[in-house]
Amino acid sequence: MLSNIDSLMHGFGVALSGYHIMLMMGGVLLGILVGVLPGLGAPNGVTLLLPLTFGMDPVSAIILLTSLYWGALFGGSTTSILFNIPGEPSSVATTFDGYPLARQGRATEALTCAFVSAGFGALVGVVVITLLSTAVANFALRFGPPEYFAVYLLAFSSFIAFGGGAPLKTIISLCLGFGLGMVGIDTVSGSMRLTFDIDQLVSGISFLVVVIGLFGLGELLLTIEDGPEFKGASGRIDPREMLRAVARMPRYWLAMLRGSAVGIWMGITPGGPTAASFMSYGIARRVSKNRANFGKGEPEGVIAPETADHSAGTAAMLPMLSLGIPGSATSAVMLGGLMIWGLNPGPMLFIEQHDFVWGMIASMYLGNVIGVVLALATVPLFAAMLSVSFSIIGPIIVTVCMVGAYTVASSPFDLWIALVFGAVGYAMKKLDYPLAPLILAMVIGDKAEDAFRQSMLSSDGSLGIFWSNWLVGGITTLAILFLLWPLVTLLRRPAQTTDPDAVTHEP
Amino acid sequence: MTRYHLELVFAALVFLMGAIGVYGATLLDTGWGADGPQAGFFPFRVGLILMAASALVMAQAVVSRVSLRRIPITDHEGMKRVLGFGLPIIVMVALAQWTGLYVAMALYLLFTIRFRGKRPWHVALGVALGVSIATFLVFETWFQVPLLKGPLEIMLGLG
Numbered sequence: 001m002l003s004n005i006d007s008l009m010h011g012f013g014v015a016l017s018g019y020h021i022m023l024m025m026g027g028v029l030l031g032i033l034v035g036v037l038p039g040l041g042a043p044n045g046v047t048l049l050l051p052l053t054f055g056m057d058p059v060s061a062i063i064l065l066t067s068l069y070w071g072a073l074f075g076g077s078t079t080s081i082l083f084n085i086p087g088e089p090s091s092v093a094t095t096f097d098g099y100p101l102a103r104q105g106r107a108t109e110a111l112t113c114a115f116v117s118a119g120f121g122a123l124v125g126v127v128v129i130t131l132l133s134t135a136v137a138n139f140a141l142r143f144g145p146p147e148y149f150a151v152y153l154l155a156f157s158s159f160i161a162f163g164g165g166a167p168l169k170t171i172i173s174l175c176l177g178f179g180l181g182m183v184g185i186d187t188v189s190g191s192m193r194l195t196f197d198i199d200q201l202v203s204g205i206s207f208l209v210v211v212i213g214l215f216g217l218g219e220l221l222l223t224i225e226d227g228p229e230f231k232g233a234s235g236r237i238d239p240r241e242m243l244r245a246v247a248r249m250p251r252y253w254l255a256m257l258r259g260s261a262v263g264i265w266m267g268i269t270p271g272g273p274t275a276a277s278f279m280s281y282g283i284a285r286r287v288s289k290n291r292a293n294f295g296k297g298e299p300e301g302v303i304a305p306e307t308a309d310h311s312a313g314t315a316a317m318l319p320m321l322s323l324g325i326p327g328s329a330t331s332a333v334m335l336g337g338l339m340i341w342g343l344n345p346g347p348m349l350f351i352e353q354h355d356f357v358w359g360m361i362a363s364m365y366l367g368n369v370i371g372v373v374l375a376l377a378t379v380p381l382f383a384a385m386l387s388v389s390f391s392i393i394g395p396i397i398v399t400v401c402m403v404g405a406y407t408v409a410s411s412p413f414d415l416w417i418a419l420v421f422g423a424v425g426y427a428m429k430k431l432d433y434p435l436a437p438l439i440l441a442m443v444i445g446d447k448a449e450d451a452f453r454q455s456m457l458s459s460d461g462s463l464g465i466f467w468s469n470w471l472v473g474g475i476t477t478l479a480i481l482f483l484l485w486p487l488v489t490l491l492r493r494p495a496q497t498t499d500p501d502a503v504t505h506e507p
Numbered sequence: 508m509t510r511y512h513l514e515l516v517f518a519a520l521v522f523l524m525g526a527i528g529v530y531g532a533t534l535l536d537t538g539w540g541a542d543g544p545q546a547g548f549f550p551f552r553v554g555l556i557l558m559a560a561s562a563l564v565m566a567q568a569v570v571s572r573v574s575l576r577r578i579p580i581t582d583h584e585g586m587k588r589v590l591g592f593g594l595p596i597i598v599m600v601a602l603a604q605w606t607g608l609y610v611a612m613a614l615y616l617l618f619t620i621r622f623r624g625k626r627p628w629h630v631a632l633g634v635a636l637g638v639s640i641a642t643f644l645v646f647e648t649w650f651q652v653p654l655l656k657g658p659l660e661i662m663l664g665l666g
Contacts, residue, residue, distance in 0.1 A: 051652060052650045052652065055650075055651075168560050168563055168564055168567070169564065171556065171560050172521055172557060172560045172561060172564070175525075175553050175556050175557045175560065176521070176524065176557065178549070178553045179524065179525075179528050179550065179553050179554065179557065182549065182550050182553070186546045188546070189545065189546045191535060191546045193531065193532075193535060193546055193547070193550055194527075194528060194531040194532070194550055195531075196531060217596070220592070221589050221592065221593060224588050224589060224592045225581055225585040225586075225588055225589050226585070227584070227585070227588055389624065389626075391619075391620065391623060391624030391625070391626065392620055392624060392626065392630075392634060394592065395615065395616050395619045395620060395624075396616070396634070396638055398596055398599075398615070399612040399615065399616060399638060399642070402596075402599070402600070402603070402608065402612065403608065403612070403642055403646070403654060406608055406654055406655055407646070407652050407654070410653070410655075412603065412604050412655055415600045415603060415604075416600060419596060419597060419600050422593075422596075423593070426589075427513060427516075427517050428517075430510075430513060430580055431510070431513060431514055431517055433517075449549055452543075452544070453542075453543050453544055455543075456542065456543025456544060457542050457543055460541070461539060461540075461541065461542065461543045
């Protein structure tokens with residue numbers, strides 16, 4: 001682990017240039033912007049910016065994209081607290097206590113708590129990455145195709161077991177992603193799959209365009225349906241109140257540590273930030289000594305989901321970097337970016353791309369510190385921006401999404417695909433189908449299939465290779481147990497089977 | 508439109524997607540050869556899973572139809588807002604296929620802000636031109652990423 005500290009120092013050397021700090025600030029500001037605006041969130045903010053990074057050096061590109069991600073996480077909390085409108089799905093839990101606090105005129109306190117605890121959660125996440133990433137990567141270096149397939153399977157099945165959605169709907173979401181990812185040329189045999197002689201489908205369906213449709217246009221339709229009126233609490237920040245709130249933060253050390261632990265677990269396993277923040281809020285509401293006050297404006301009710309949200313967001317980078325498996329929708333998009341820049345995500349990255357990996361990890365420390373400062377400093381600015389009517393901002397966001405969809409592959413046909421997935425995303429949200437599994441399946445589905453088929457090539461078509469040693473056998477067995485988990489819960493609580501509209505989230 | 512109906516419609520669409528996948532897979536070899544699964548093996552099975560899972564979702568919806576029928580997807584006003592917002596986007600995408608993205612987005616912004624947003628003409632025109640020109644500068648000039656262009660840009664010598 002000591003060598004990791006050395007590597008980190010080296011990483012700071014890479015990340016600490018004027019250009020990179022400028023990129024971080026720009027990325028964080030853009031991120032706050034997409035986080036604040038409904039309809040633009042972290043996954044599609046990163047997607048929209050991705051085509052512009054193709055000409056950049058990979059280190060600079062990843063610094064820009066990760067900074068945008070941190071900014072989006074901060075920005076999502078701002079609107080949750082001031083307007084009761086979560087700018088990001090992962091900041092829904094922040095509205096439960098954040099908005100009541102703002103209504104009581106304690107907006108400064110709520111925002112300070114949110115940003116500082118978010119920064120804390122992110123730092124814990126980065127520390128975990130710093131300490132564990134090389135160990136995980138070294139471990140993964142021993143992986144062959146069967147092990148990779150087992151790990152992919154584990155990622156998919158843990159969505160079904162712990163993703164929080166109805167298992168059947170998670171399966172549908174995953175399989176839609178697999179199916180969409182299969183369109184185009186089959187990488188193993190070279191034959192055309194599911195293209196039905198349509199020229200535009202030969203190159204496949206880009207997951208980036210799907211993200212823009214599902215997360216961008218879909219969210220916008222949901223927002224417009226409610227007839228959004230941004231009537232929020234005042235976004236005025238009182239600096240003295242801010243300092244007092246910071247001074248009170250150590251009091252909540254237990255909530256912050258608990259939130260970070262939940263977040264790191266959910267980030268490394270593909271539960272993602274949204275599930276993490278709900279889970280952390282739920283736990284805090286049950287065990288906190290202030291639990292009676294939850295839902296009425298309790299700072300701990302802001303701190304718990306925020307720490308978990310950000311530590312999950314950062315921790316999701318660990319499996320992405322060291323295994324090539326994304327832990328959240330946004331890191332799935334970044335993984336796609338890595339492949340487009342010509343890098344091969346996975347353990348070899350730590351050996352071949354030392355500068356890239358450690359430059360990125362170092363930038364995560366700096367980016368989050370810059371994020372906390374900029375997020376606090378720009379609250380009035382972005383709050384004022386939301387007072388511009390949605391009838392102007394909404395259409396502008398639509399054009400941004402369309403431009404983004406076109407830049408992915410310079411194909412006019414992609415505009416239609418984005419549009420179709422906008423409608424699909426709206427329906428899926430309405431019906432509680434989880435969206436993240438679809439993206440994950442699209443990004444790593446064909447890698448999983450390749451790994452499976454390569455394993456079969458080496459074992460002459462025998463499935464026994466997935467139990468050929470303790471490591472791969474253990475992972476495969478665990479994955480299958482996760483897959484069967486919903487059946488276990490069904491048997492244990494048969495009453496729930498007839499109630500698919502049961503609320504999946506805590507209040 | 509209640510949740511019950513949307514559940515059925517969406518599950519039916521998923522079922523159809525699954526069926527298309529199964530059909531597409533049968534055009535390839537769906538079997539398990541000497542070197543393991545062939546190109547159509549996984550598409551075939553993913554299609555089957557989609558069909559089975561969507562059929563189960565439909566069955567679940569039918570079983571709990573009483574409670575699902577009570578959940579409206581959206582009220583009349585909400586539906587109007589969604590359609591009023593969504594339909595112009597379809598028009599813009601259709602238009603963009605031959606006028607290019609810049610002209611289509613400028614017209615889209617102009618008309619939605621003027622008629623749906625009920626803003627004065629000068630505001631709508633300002634936003635439409637401002638956003639299009641800013642997009643042009645950022646993408647074409649700064650990042651050198653060309654966007655879809657049509658007859659107008661060619662006429663102006665920008666294409």
